[in-house]
Ligand SMILES: Cc1ncc(C[n+]2csc(CCOP(=O)(O)OP(=O)(O)O)c2C)c(N)n1
């Protein structure tokens with residue numbers, strides 16, 4: 001299709017895709033045999049936005065078509081968003097979070113930073129993106145099933161926190177992608193596959209009015225409902241989309257545009273009938289309105305001080321002990337440690353202490369706990385990463401070191417330990433029939449040692465001493481430094497000091513004289 005207005009672009013050509021979006025082939029690229037005679041003195045007035053990819057790679061034979069049905073509102077909304085981004089010059093700084101639903105493939109069309117997230121989670125993902133990259137324009141694009149059903153919590157809390165994101169909410173009153181189940185926005189009396197009798201408030205409740213609901217919150221700065229029912233309303237929708245993005249660019253808070261949108265396929269209508277249905281049925285049920293348009297003053301006097309973790313730890317380190325720590329040589333790029341036992345054995349605390357020590361020694365660290373519902377005597381374990389580089393994931397599936405405080409943990413996690421890894425087991429002897437051929441095993445009767453020192457509670461610190469001596473991963477001086485910062489009771493601190501020394505000494509002396517499964521302290 002070629003759209004021209006009178007001026008001088010005589011030979012440029014425009015190809016149309018299903019969005020009603022047109023791709024311009026500039027006149028200098030039109031091959032001679034493609035040139036069709038046209039009226040001279042015309043210029044192109046309407047073309048496909050540069051914010052769309054020139055070709056869509058989802059399917060090789062549909063490079064100029066989207067997957068949307070003819071007359072679908074998603075195509076129109078895509079066009080409005082793309083043109084607004086282009087006109088505002090935001091293409092290089094915009095991140096689009098696409099949902100689950102018919103618009104799940106938005107990232108095949110928009111040439112932006114693209115993130116596709118799990119059903120309903122777009123506002124949560126957008127929150128993380130915007131907070132991590134405050135200079136970016138972050139858009140969450142969602143359908144009504146996605147936003148108002150599975151994602152109800154995410155949208156309400158993102159709006160309530162006043163996240164500086166823009167949400168475009170495409171309300172077509174139905175679950176489109178999955179074949180027409182009832183959505184929270186399905187109209188009273190509207191039939192769907194899951195309400196074939198028509199929605200009855202007595203059974204399915206009333207439709208959710210998300211714009212009105214969010215407008216009860218303090219934080220949002222802009223909330224408007226628009227409709228794709230006719231050209232006039234589409235122009236209003238165009239303005240609303242632009243306004244939301246402009247507000248975000250200006251640093252304002254949460255902006256939300258609900259767009260009443262046709263779904264001809266599921267509604268069983270042709271595109272024109274579907275548009276009319278938006279006008280005749282949807283707008284009376286979901287009145288068009290600007291529900292919020294004001295800058296909200298959010299008190300900042302109680303905002304927490306912005307300090308990095310390193311700055312906070314540095315402060316704590318200075319106040320804990322006067323002398324600077326000696327520099328410890330780390331012989332690893334990354335050390336993955338799993339610590340497991342019963343709740344109450346100090347398993348999680350031991351992990352926290354190691355992470356705090358790693359931070360003090362300038363390492364990247366992570367600590368991830370995992371425990372059952374019981375506070376005491378249930379099983380508990382934690383994952384600790386100590387690394388010279390940024391840590392990709394705190395989840396450890398192949399630990400290099402396992403600290404097992406009881407037999408259950410030993411049997412459960414020993415098979416996970418990496419080849420040539422180390423298992424430190426908190427008993428004097430290994431249980432019968434236990435083997436871990438890929439790893440070295442060291443037995444340390446931590447509870448007995450702790451008991452002799454005066455408190456079974458410090459068994460975890462005994463294990464820490466054993467770990468430090470066996471692996472030399474962190475410095476004992478740092479361990480004491482961290483304990484001094486944490487333990488305020490001098491008697492308990494003294495006990496911890498003894499426990500740390502006892503764990504180290506056990507590895508140094510007792511293991512060497514054969515108190516373990518074999519003379520050098522290592523199992524077969
Ligand atoms: C966790 C999860 N639950 C359910 C689904 C199935 N599912 C996919 S899309 C969809 C509904 C989408 O409807 P809507 O958000 O209104 O978008 P539309 O397709 O109408 O644009 C559902 C329930 C899923 N993919 N993931």
Ligand code: SF4
Nearest residue numbers: 069072102176263264
């Ligand atoms: S099913 Fe409805 S929402 Fe999905 S692409 Fe088709 S018209 Fe659009």
